Amino acid sequence: MSEPMISGDSIKHSSRFSIGLDFGTESVRALVADIRDGRIAGQAVSVFAHGVIDRALPHNGLTLPPDFALQHPGDWLDSAAVACKEAMRSAAVSMDQIIGIGVDFTSCTMLPAMADGTPLCLLEPFRDTPFAWPKLWKHHAAKAETDRINLIARERGETWLQRYGGVIGLEWFFPKVLETLHHAPHVYQAAEVWLEAGDWLVWQLTSGLFPLCRPTELVRSTCQAGYKAMWNRQDGYPSRDFFAAVHPNLTEVVSTKMPGVLMAPGQKAGELTESAARWLGLRAGIPVSTAIIDAHAGVPGAGVPSPSTMVMVLGTSACHMMNSRVEQLVPGVAGVVEEGILPGYFGYETGQASVGDAFAWVAKTVGLSQVELNERAAKLPPGSGGVLAIDWLNGCRTPLMDGNLSGAFVGITLNTKPEQLYRAMLEATAFGLKTIVETLRDAGVPVRRFVASGGMPAKSPLLMQIYADVLDERIKVAESDQSVALGAAVLGCLAAGEAVTGYAGISQAIHAMARVRKDLIYRPDLRARKEYVKIFPLYRELTQCNGIMAETMRGLRGLK
Numbered sequence: 001m002s003e004p005m006i007s008g009d010s011i012k013h014s015s016r017f018s019i020g021l022d023f024g025t026e027s028v029r030a031l032v033a034d035i036r037d038g039r040i041a042g043q044a045v046s047v048f049a050h051g052v053i054d055r056a057l058p059h060n061g062l063t064l065p066p067d068f069a070l071q072h073p074g075d076w077l078d079s080a081a082v083a084c085k086e087a088m089r090s091a092a093v094s095m096d097q098i099i100g101i102g103v104d105f106t107s108c109t110m111l112p113a114m115a116d117g118t119p120l121c122l123l124e125p126f127r128d129t130p131f132a133w134p135k136l137w138k139h140h141a142a143k144a145e146t147d148r149i150n151l152i153a154r155e156r157g158e159t160w161l162q163r164y165g166g167v168i169g170l171e172w173f174f175p176k177v178l179e180t181l182h183h184a185p186h187v188y189q190a191a192e193v194w195l196e197a198g199d200w201l202v203w204q205l206t207s208g209l210f211p212l213c214r215p216t217e218l219v220r221s222t223c224q225a226g227y228k229a230m231w232n233r234q235d236g237y238p239s240r241d242f243f244a245a246v247h248p249n250l251t252e253v254v255s256t257k258m259p260g261v262l263m264a265p266g267q268k269a270g271e272l273t274e275s276a277a278r279w280l281g282l283r284a285g286i287p288v289s290t291a292i293i294d295a296h297a298g299v300p301g302a303g304v305p306s307p308s309t310m311v312m313v314l315g316t317s318a319c320h321m322m323n324s325r326v327e328q329l330v331p332g333v334a335g336v337v338e339e340g341i342l343p344g345y346f347g348y349e350t351g352q353a354s355v356g357d358a359f360a361w362v363a364k365t366v367g368l369s370q371v372e373l374n375e376r377a378a379k380l381p382p383g384s385g386g387v388l389a390i391d392w393l394n395g396c397r398t399p400l401m402d403g404n405l406s407g408a409f410v411g412i413t414l415n416t417k418p419e420q421l422y423r424a425m426l427e428a429t430a431f432g433l434k435t436i437v438e439t440l441r442d443a444g445v446p447v448r449r450f451v452a453s454g455g456m457p458a459k460s461p462l463l464m465q466i467y468a469d470v471l472d473e474r475i476k477v478a479e480s481d482q483s484v485a486l487g488a489a490v491l492g493c494l495a496a497g498e499a500v501t502g503y504a505g506i507s508q509a510i511h512a513m514a515r516v517r518k519d520l521i522y523r524p525d526l527r528a529r530k531e532y533v534k535i536f537p538l539y540r541e542l543t544q545c546n547g548i549m550a551e552t553m554r555g556l557r558g559l560k
Helices: 073-091 143-156 159-164 173-183 185-190 197-207 222-228 240-246 253-257 274-280 294-301 356-366 370-377 418-442 461-471 483-496 506-513 526-542 548-558
Strands: 017-023 027-034 040-047 098-105 110-113 193-196 219-221 261-263 268-271 287-289 309-314 318-324 336-338 346-352 388-390 408-410 449-454 475-478 516-522
Touching (some): 017 073, 017 197, 017 294, 017 483, 027 073, 027 483, 040 073, 073 197, 073 274, 098 197, 098 483, 110 173, 110 185, 110 197, 143 159, 143 240, 173 185, 173 193, 193 197, 193 219, 193 222, 193 253, 197 219, 197 268, 197 274, 219 222, 222 261, 222 336, 222 346, 240 253, 294 309, 294 318, 294 449, 294 483, 318 418, 346 418, 356 370, 356 418, 370 418, 388 418, 388 526, 418 461, 418 526, 449 461, 461 516, 483 506
Parallel strands (some): 017 098, 098 287, 309 449, 449 475
Antiparallel strands (some): 017 027, 027 040, 110 193, 268 287, 309 318, 336 346, 388 408
16 A cells, blocks of 8 residues: 655645655665654655675676675665655655654674774775675675584573574674684774674764764664674673684674664664765754664554564565563574664564565466466465465574475375465465464463564455464554655654654654554454364474474485
């Protein structure tokens, strides 16, 4: 559902707006939202000139090793400036009407920099060294380093590991730092600051575009640090003794190369400087919110301020997030972070590694469009006529945390039709979601309500109905089809403070600017629900961590 646009003629001078800067993998979106009701006055997208750098460095054609995924930091600034100026033009609002800026960013996307904010890759001595460039979230070359960190953490009985379900991920912060230390120690030594790209961008806005930045003004996000860098509010980062055990040269990595203060998304990180204001085409002095991971911005952007409501961000993969008043360390749940999503709550992050891309794979494999497969699959009964799928086409994220697992179909015969395979995969992702919900509930974390956002809910009513039937719960849908960018704008509004916005708390601002649709609620069908009660235990039996299916998949992966 598209947001209503505000015409220039209808805007009153007293209206105030917040800007959300949404940094994705290929582009940045700038969105100008009215803080009174969240209506979008203007928005624009600017594609990164260098895109994802995964084959060769852009300036010299140097071939990159496998599994590399880099980006050009200049793209972030250039595209943000283009998108922001265009969004302001389309909104037809004045600079004086902008009261806050929020930033969300892919994570863990990180980089080494100098103390003045200059990315190492922009300095002549390091331009030709791939490890000096920002590593995008999907940079997957730090496999050995991830294994090393997990091994040492388990051997030492590090208690923080329990916050991540017992294992840290390949895409996280410190594996990428350790990878640089292993393969380019001169880059590691030269780096004065290691930081997430979202924090770097906020640093640029609030301290002055490099080389004007000051490390004393660097604000790090509790969201990015908590979910991707093993930080928590009580203990901070892992101890120097742990880092020394991982690698002697990492001993002082936190104290010497990670300056800054930790703040929650929605808190004011600083104000827009003169240099950054000129770059974006805005006025100086606008409050800037602490950064947030892009998917996590979808929680306030979906109109969800309250605890115990799971926000399902559904796309090619799925990220399921929830605020809660209780903290429980849940095996298989990779991230329980105090103030990880919104101030005052414990934020839970879970996910499924393959959702929309799994449906697309089935469609491509059988040679039919997803539109046609949806129509055919809707005519099938629950259980897909006796076919059951395992949805691990890109590994299992929650709760098994195992990227070596793979997908499967069970029950196929010579008479199995393409639509059975397609519906079985839809149902499998629903069973995977139900497994996540049960994992949380069994650990004492209440999950009471559900809101869907992202690209999938609007595209596939069948999928959402299956989710409602399998969960036996009502599912509401976010009103905005740009919930992530809108969430960033909400955080920008919060950063401006009550004196400017009139909102006394987080809930007031979120309720005003973001909502769920009133015209669309998916409710469980009684007959379908009864059938899925019978089928779900079969899925659970097949997807046990040490079951025959999982062990077979691991064995097959070892043959490659």
